[in-house]
Amino acid sequence: MPPRPKPTQPAARPLTITAVVDPVAALASGNLDENLYLYDTNRTVGSTGFGTPELRTRVRKGDVLLWNVIPLECETFVALADIDIDRRVADPVRKVYPGTDIVFFTATVKRDLTGPIGYRLSFLLGGVAEPFTPEASPLLVGPDTKES
Amino acid sequence: MKPKISIVVLVDAVGALSDRTLHDGNLSLVDDSPLGSRNLGTTDLVTAVVPGQVVQWTPIHVDVQTPVEIQNIEFLGAAPAPVPPPLAAPAAEEGAAVEPGYAAEPVYEADGPVLTLPDFPAAAEPWTGGPSALASNGFENHDLLVWEGIVPVTMVPGVPYRYRLSIKLHEGANSVLSIESPALLRV
Amino acid sequence: MAQQHGIIVLVDVNNALKERSLDGNAYWFDNMKFLGSTGEGTEKLTTIVPGAYFLDGSQATEQVLNWLPAALGSVPPTVPRNYLAEQARHTDQEALQGIAELAPADEAELGRIREQAGRRARRSHSSRSLVTSKVLDATGQVAGANAADTYNYPTPVITDITGPAVTEKIIYPAQYGSPDMTYDGWYWAATVDTSRPGVYAYTMHIQLHELVSRDDELVWEPVDLTCESYLKVITDPKRNAFTGAGLGVLPLPAFPPIS
Numbered sequence: 094m095p096p097r098p099k100p101t102q103p104a105a106r107p108l109t110i111t112a113v114v115d116p117v118a119a120l121a122s123g124n125l126d127e128n129l130y131l132y133d134t135n136r137t138v139g140s141t142g143f144g145t146p147e148l149r150t151r152v153r154k155g156d157v158l159l160w161n162v163i164p165l166e167c168e169t170f171v172a173l174a175d176i177d178i179d180r181r182v183a184d185p186v187r188k189v190y191p192g193t194d195i196v197f198f199t200a201t202v203k204r205d206l207t208g209p210i211g212y213r214l215s216f217l218l219g220g221v222a223e224p225f226t227p228e229a230s231p232l233l234v235g236p237d238t239k240e241s
Numbered sequence: 242m243k244p245k246i247s248i249v250v251l252v253d254a255v256g257a258l259s260d261r262t263l264h265d266g267n268l269s270l271v272d273d274s275p276l277g278s279r280n281l282g283t284t285d286l287v288t289a290v291v292p293g294q295v296v297q298w299t300p301i302h303v304d305v306q307t308p309v310e311i312q313n314i315e316f317l318g319a320a321p322a323p324v325p326p327p328l329a330a331p332a333a334e335e336g337a338a339v340e341p342g343y344a345a346e347p348v349y350e351a352d353g354p355v356l357t358l359p360d361f362p363a364a365a366e367p368w369t370g371g372p373s374a375l376a377s378n379g380f381e382n383h384d385l386l387v388w389e390g391i392v393p394v395t396m397v398p399g400v401p402y403r404y405r406l407s408i409k410l411h412e413g414a415n416s417v418l419s420i421e422s423p424a425l426l427r428v
Numbered sequence: 429m430a431q432q433h434g435i436i437v438l439v440d441v442n443n444a445l446k447e448r449s450l451d452g453n454a455y456w457f458d459n460m461k462f463l464g465s466t467g468e469g470t471e472k473l474t475t476i477v478p479g480a481y482f483l484d485g486s487q488a489t490e491q492v493l494n495w496l497p498a499a500l501g502s503v504p505p506t507v508p509r510n511y512l513a514e515q516a517r518h519t520d521q522e523a524l525q526g527i528a529e530l531a532p533a534d535e536a537e538l539g540r541i542r543e544q545a546g547r548r549a550r551r552s553h554s555s556r557s558l559v560t561s562k563v564l565d566a567t568g569q570v571a572g573a574n575a576a577d578t579y580n581y582p583t584p585v586i587t588d589i590t591g592p593a594v595t596e597k598i599i600y601p602a603q604y605g606s607p608d609m610t611y612d613g614w615y616w617a618a619t620v621d622t623s624r625p626g627v628y629a630y631t632m633h634i635q636l637h638e639l640v641s642r643d644d645e646l647v648w649e650p651v652d653l654t655c656e657s658y659l660k661v662i663t664d665p666k667r668n669a670f671t672g673a674g675l676g677v678l679p680l681p682a683f684p685p686i687s
């Protein structure tokens with residue numbers, strides 16, 4: 094029997110960035126920005142902008158990031174469609190929770206950031222085929238980035 | 242005679258918002274008329290009524306956490322509704338909007354003859370602006386509106402009176418959708 | 429028809445456990461912003477409850493509240509709760525298969541299977557959670573040797589709702605069963621008496637679960653915390669949509685339409 098690859102075990106929890114979306118309000122108004130609330134698990138490390146679409150997540154080189162979604166109406170379909178970010182900073186990979194079709198993205202921060210790096214999240218809402226992308230852009234900020 | 246006919250408006254809000262239409266299975270109309278209504282379960286419901294009956298429309302959502310309300314019900318006329326002649330109405334000259342569907346206040350001028358705008362009977366005039374759904378906190382709440390009325394004796398038998406049914410799903414630019422296919426029919 | 433109110437409380441479980449407090453670690457939402465709720469996505473949510481009464485004074489619409497807790501940094505609540513049990517069973521099967529294929533005395537491979545099968549945790553007696561005993565991480569994989577550092581925080585559990593809104597009999601909260609598997613078939617809900625307008629506070633009792641190592645064994649320890657939210661009850665008269673007042677004749681056109 095050929096030796097199986099040893100499963101890699103993470104040493105710590107990922108730094109999770111969660112998008113709370115009100116899909117019905119976003120569809121009815123055509124405005125995702127006012128119905129998108131971003132949070133992460135790094136508040137005590139210095140992340141800011143909680144509850145807005147312009148979350149500033151404080152990261153370090155080597156941090157494992159995980160993006161996922163919580164819909165405000167639990168019966169309405171919302172999914173993370175894509176993450177558009179400078180691939181020199183992070184290269185998000187789309188995954189599903191094992192045995193489900195529920196999507197999340199993970200990426201490892203490749204370098205310590207000297208300035209804030211904006212990125213774009215896009216979402217699938219309800220039965221609409223085209224993804225929705227908010228106008229506002231969340232940011233990754235480095236360990237030494239000064240908050241204005 | 243059954244004193245009250247209920248028309249239930251069943252809406253899949255997320256489907257309708259996603260497809261931007263109440264057709265394609267996103268809306269279905271049923272009623273409890275014993276007089277032989279047609280096309281039950283579709284957007285083309287023809288409800289059989291007789292004068293004196295009360296007809297009530299009730300919106301129901303497929304998904305309990307999404308809001309479905311009736312924005313407006315307007316009966317369609319044979320021809321475009323006549324536009325009131327532009328009389329010398331100070332309110333209009335000042336650019337103030339007259340609430341559609343309501344008879345305007347009489348206008349009095351000092352030393353002059355009493356001028357009044359034509360008196361349109363509210364019951365016979367298609368409503369275009371929709372009624373006020375304003376709640377005490379300053380937000381619109383269409384749940385406050387009761388969509389019911391009495392079938393008038395002036396209704397002509399055997400002719401479907403089609404109406405535009407406008408549905409409000411949450412709020413915003415894409416929140417109101419309409420169909421013009423359902424009708425009342427006096428039998 | 430009025431929608432049911434969904435109130436979500438999103439808990440930063442890691443920080444809440446560290447600080448032993450929900451202050452600054454609970455974010456509240458409802459789906460009623462368009463009817464006047466304020467503080468969406470913050471610690472200070474005031475949920476609007478728009479009541480209506482008929483002209484005879486009777487309550488016209490029954491307002492229903494549903495509360496759903498969620499854990500920030502965990503497998504999201506959209507993943508069915510029984511998923512955790514399913515995933516545990518699946519990894520057991522894979523591990524059994526591995527053992528069947530295993531050559532005797534293959535210590536390295538045995539260690540790998542132990543890792544794959546994951547670690548199990550005992551439930552403390554006072555725990556109210558419905559979590560499975562097998563420990564998963566935040567990506568839904570079985571947590572291995574580092575389980576104590578990587579485990580997925582179980583969804584917070586509401587254990588009670590108290591406070592002025594309850595003692596003044598504005599809401600009647602209770603836990604209900606539901607066919608909706610998203611929330612494991614159990615949720616807290618309440619009907620609201622909208623006849624007495626005002627702002628009413630209520631306290632949510634939330635139980636978090638911490639995985640601790642005790643006597644070389646992993647144990648789920650419950651941690652009971654509370655946080656507060658508000659209901660703003662208003663009430664308005666129902667009105668006829670065609671007349672703006674009482675019942676009238678339907679506004680049919682003067683001339684019948686051409687069919």
